[in-house]
Amino acid sequence: MVSKTMEELVSLCKRRGFIFQTNDIYGGMKGLYDYGPMGVELKNNLKQSWWKSMVYERDDIEGLDATILTAPKVLKYSGHEETFTDPLVDCKSCKSRWTSDQLINKTCPNCKSKDLTDPRPFNLMFKTSIGPVEDENTFAYLRPETAQQIFANFKNILDSTNRTVPFGIAQVGKAFRNEITPRNFIFRVREFEQMELEFFVEPGSDEKWHKYWVEARYNWWIKQGINAERLELEEVKKNDLSHYSKSTTDIMYKFPHGNEELEGIANRTDFDLGSHTKNQDDFNITSKVNINEDSTTKLAVQNLENKSWFIPYVIEPSAGVERGVLALLNEAYKEEKIDNNNSRIVLNLKPHLSPIKAAVIPLKRNNDQLVSQAKSIKSVLQKIGLGRVILENSGNIGKNYRRHDEIGTPMCITVDFETLENKSVTIRDRDTMKQERLNLNELIKFYQKYFE
Ligand code: GAP
Numbered sequence: 001m002v003s004k005t006m007e008e009l010v011s012l013c014k015r016r017g018f019i020f021q022t023n024d025i026y027g028g029m030k031g032l033y034d035y036g037p038m039g040v041e042l043k044n045n046l047k048q049s050w051w052k053s054m055v056y057e058r059d060d061i062e063g064l065d066a067t068i069l070t071a072p073k074v075l076k077y078s079g080h081e082e083t084f085t086d087p088l089v090d091c092k093s094c095k096s097r098w099t100s101d102q103l104i105n106k107t108c109p110n111c112k113s114k115d116l117t118d119p120r121p122f123n124l125m126f127k128t129s130i131g132p133v134e135d136e137n138t139f140a141y142l143r144p145e146t147a148q149q150i151f152a153n154f155k156n157i158l159d160s161t162n163r164t165v166p167f168g169i170a171q172v173g174k175a176f177r178n179e180i181t182p183r184n185f186i187f188r189v190r191e192f193e194q195m196e197l198e199f200f201v202e203p204g205s206d207e208k209w210h211k212y213w214v215e216a217r218y219n220w221w222i223k224q225g226i227n228a229e230r231l232e233l234e235e236v237k238k239n240d241l242s243h244y245s246k247s248t249t250d251i252m253y254k255f256p257h258g259n260e261e262l263e264g265i266a267n268r269t270d271f272d273l274g275s276h277t278k279n280q281d282d283f284n285i286t287s288k289v290n291i292n293e294d295s296t297t298k299l300a301v302q303n304l305e306n307k308s309w310f311i312p313y314v315i316e317p318s319a320g321v322e323r324g325v326l327a328l329l330n331e332a333y334k335e336e337k338i339d340n341n342n343s344r345i346v347l348n349l350k351p352h353l354s355p356i357k358a359a360v361i362p363l364k365r366n367n368d369q370l371v372s373q374a375k376s377i378k379s380v381l382q383k384i385g386l387g388r389v390i391l392e393n394s395g396n397i398g399k400n401y402r403r404h405d406e407i408g409t410p411m412c413i414t415v416d417f418e419t420l421e422n423k424s425v426t427i428r429d430r431d432t433m434k435q436e437r438l439n440l441n442e443l444i445k446f447y448q449k450y451f452e
Contacts, residue, residue, distance in 0.1 A: 031182025041355030066149030087119035193321035263319035347408030365395025
């Protein structure tokens with residue numbers, strides 16, 4: 001296997017319809033990407049796998065899909081208006097713009113000048129206006145994390161589901177950050193998706209639950225096909241913790257450009273619910289919160305034994321979908337020698353993540369009998385509901401195999417003249433490239449086995 005570079009991944013993504021730069025017909029926009037026919041499937045499959053493991057396979061987590069537009073008060077009391085900033089530095093010589101941590105010995109990485117402005121805080125939140133009049137009272141933020149909408153819905157969910165701690169609320173959705181220097185393809189972008197869980201627990205049990213979620217999330221990434229050799233847990237240093245966190249463990253991954261955060265698991269204590277609750281003085285809030293005179297709702301739960309009310313602590317595993325996609329592509333991308341003269345690129349994604357689950361290929365293009373048989377196989381497999389099954393009516397088997405290797409389709413099914421005679425098809429496996437003949441009445445079972 002030849003080791004891959006970011007350029008190889010970017011090239012595959014464009015060539016095979018995974019990821020395109022946004023608005024490239026007008027020169028593109030920095031830090032913004034679109035997901036093409038293969039990308040949208042891969043992304044959806046990753047999100048679905050997360051949702052399944054969080055919501056369907058457990059009995060202590062509820063789902064939520066809240067709005068992106070967020071009331072300024074939510075992001076005032078969450079601390080984002082004040083602290084969600086990056087220190088911005090301008091190079092007076094070449095006019096480039098950097099965050100302080102990108103400078104090398106207080107020198108511009110571009111032109112090496114030391115003639116720089118003092119760092120000044122730059123808030124990363126995007127604003128937009130609501131309604132026809134634009135003024136200070138009509139704006140909203142595009143949420144910078146999905147988490148705050150979970151906290152704002154805490155009481156709604158508690159009341160409508162009769163939950164008590166420990167329990168969690170899961171959400172997958174867009175988040176927006178006006179990153180000063182978006183970079184490394186989809187690693188740091190301005191519009192992205194997060195898969196976030198806020199897991200509410202009794203104060204005092206928070207450290208135990210923090211450990212539990214770090215382990216659970218690490219193991220989940222391994223199940224998605226990430227090699228443990230490229231994963232690492234890193235305790236965030238006290239000075240680098242976000243304003244809400246008592247302790248955070250990052251799951252680091254060796255991306256093509258370096259070892260960086262894939263997911264963070266934070267102990268957010270009672271900071272968020274304590275910040276957004278009304279009657280703060282009624283509770284023993286342990287974290288430092290701003291006085292809230294605007295909230296209309298008590299964000300607390302009752303101790304069922306002594307009937308006292310308390311603000312739960314929260315443990316938050318927060319993963320980026322884009323970073324997940326990049327890590328999965330990096331893991332799956334292989335260039336293999338087939339023989340002395342030929343090589344192939346193959347994406348050996350786990351089948352549950354593959355954009356296309358199976359390709360059905362009639363041997364001869366536009367041959368009515370073969371195409372009709374292939375269509376009927378496609379339709380039967382599609383109905384099983386494991387994801388997209390595709391009919392490839394191009395007549396070029398070799399080209400089809402190459403394309404499906406590159407997009408990670410686990411199996412190709414070829415329909416030929418023998419199929420019409422004895423109801424058998426050829427199955428070609430992506431990873432071994434082995435072909436075997438299978439009777440159609442065994443096909444469904446065989447297909448389902450790939451996804452167990
Ligand atoms: N709610 C907690 C939170 O938002 P974070 O560490 O700022 O914490 C969580 O973000 C995850 O979101 C990160 O681990 C990363 O995967 C993803 N993420 C954050 N900023 C991103 C960006 N600009 N581009 C792509 N993904 C990003």
